[in-house]
Amino acid sequence: EDQVTQSPEALRLQEGESSSLNCSYTVSGLRGLFWYRQDPGKGPEFLFTLYSAGEEKEKERLKATLTKKESFLHITAPKPEDSATYLCAVSSGNQFYFGTGTSLTVIP
Amino acid sequence: DAGITQSPRHKVTETGTPVTLRCHQTENHRYMYWYRQDPGHGLRLIHYSYGVKDTDKGEVSDGYSVSRSKTEDFLLTLESATSSQTSVYFCAISETSGNYNEQFFGPGTRLTVL
Numbered sequence: 001e002d003q004v005t006q007s008p009e010a011l012r013l014q015e016g017e018s019s020s021l022n023c024s025y026t027v028s029g030l031r032g033l034f035w036y037r038q039d040p041g042k043g044p045e046f047l048f049t050l051y052s053a054g055e056e057k058e059k060e061r062l063k064a065t066l067t068k069k070e071s072f073l074h075i076t077a078p079k080p081e082d083s084a085t086y087l088c089a090v091s092s093g094n095q096f097y098f099g100t101g102t103s104l105t106v107i108p
Numbered sequence: 109d110a111g112i113t114q115s116p117r118h119k120v121t122e123t124g125t126p127v128t129l130r131c132h133q134t135e136n137h138r139y140m141y142w143y144r145q146d147p148g149h150g151l152r153l154i155h156y157s158y159g160v161k162d163t164d165k166g167e168v169s170d171g172y173s174v175s176r177s178k179t180e181d182f183l184l185t186l187e188s189a190t191s192s193q194t195s196v197y198f199c200a201i202s203e204t205s206g207n208y209n210e211q212f213f214g215p216g217t218r219l220t221v222l
Contacts, residue, residue, distance in 0.1 A: 004150075034210055043112075043198050043213035044151070087150070095167065096141075096211070098151040 003027070006088050006099035013106050016077045021102045023088030024070040033071050035064050036087040038101065044087055047073075078106045111135045112214035114199050120220045127186040129217050131199030133179075139202040140182040141166075141211060142174060144195040151198065157182055189221045 007022045025033070032051055036044035048057040050066040057064045061082065063074040073086055085101040111134035121127050131140060141156040143166075153166030155174040163174050171193060173185045186193055196218050200211040 032209070036213075041216075043200075043215050046210045046212060049210050089151070094164070096151075096153055098143075100148060100150040 004088060004090055004097045004099040006086075006102050008102060009100070010103045011105070013075075013078055013104070015079060015106055015108050018074070018076045018078070020075070021073040021086055021104070022070060023073070023099055025088075025090045025097075026069075027090050027092040027097065029092050031091040031093075033066055034089040034091070035062075035071070035073055036089065038085045038087055047086075075104070078104075080106045080108050082106050112199060112201055112212065114197075114214040114217050116217060117215065118218045120222065121189055122222050123190055124188050127189050127219065127221075129184045129197055129199075129219070131182045131184070131214060133182075133199075133201050135201060135203070135212075136179060137201040137203045138179075139204070139211075140176065141200040141202070142172075142182065142184045143198045143200065144168065144193075145198060145216075146195050154184065154197075189219075191221050193219065194221045195219060 003026045005024050013019055032049055034049050035047040038044045048064040053068045055066050061076050065072050083106045085103045087101045088099045090097050113132045115130045142154040143151045145151050152168045154172050155166055157163045157176040175183045196216050198216045199214040202209055202211045
């Protein structure tokens, strides 16, 4: 069964304390892996698309990487404004599968 | 929100009543999607459209129907709402097939079925 699992469910970091979020997937025929940020009461905001193992994308303090079975979202020196829920999604066939997200809180 | 609006933004209704949610885009994107988001389940695809009058089912389509008569509008209908359909509904659009390209999401509609 196609599945996307994100860990940890919740993460609290001190401002400046770098960490990584994990997205592991079991889908056949991966077409793309997507990272989104979601703030409370809002729709998901697109961050990155990764297509093949070894690929990396960066944006400000965020860096996404992809292997054959998982993706990591690395957050370097986070700030309080990085607090949000981060969602991972994979596409396979004509379906999109989302993980349940990691809720990140960055404490000043 | 990439030129996507959803209406209404909040709705409370009673079991058994019909409900229609509207998604409107100004990006002229071909693909449109309806998702629901529930705690512990993440976002789940209900239906999607790959063109005017062209739609297909997603993972959780039972109890829902959709229509797309214009490129810019995608309607989601609950013919007879049930309490299990209480959720936050998101519309998304994609310029090309969402399988290879990112989707952009609207602000969401919070639906409560009493």
